[in-house]
Amino acid sequence: MNNRTVEIGVGLFVALGIAALFMLAMQASNLSTMSGGDGYIITAGFENVGGLKERSAVTVSGVRVGRVESIDYDHTSFEAVVSLRIDAQHDSFPVDTSASIYTSGLLGEQYVALEPGGALENLVAGDRLQLTQSALVMEQVIGQFLYSTAAGKSEQ
DSSP states (O other): OOOHHHHHHHHHHHHHHHHHHHHHHHHHHHOOOOSSSSSSEEEESSSSOTTTTTEEEETTEEEEEEEEEEEEEEEETTTTEEEEEEETTTTBBBBBOOOEESSSSTTTOEEEEEEEOOOOOOOOOTTTEEEEEEOOOHHHHHHHHHHHHHHHHHHO
């Protein structure tokens, strides 16, 4: 009888461990917050989205207000068009709101940060953000640094 109790306890412990690993995997892949229908979609055009992915966070002042719905390419403007699903309770962003792509931490995942403007009119579903700042590409920054350093040495 005592041996059977230990086996049940070990079984429950293993089941709880598997459930905890499943929850951790859902959090890491952003699949746990896939709420499809509520909210509204706005778009923004970027020259370079870097490593931005669908379901990446959309934040304002560090608070998540939505998710990246999709990333497409516009053949007429030659830009990446990012569709942002903003949660329904956040419906008062001014039309002159700007969007930037940032990286959380040094090597973290990328997200879209919105910065509200001062216009009196608010964004509605289907609007396009006019003020955007593309992702910072580390290869370009390093290349510019090396080029400026080499140019500085050649002038001496």
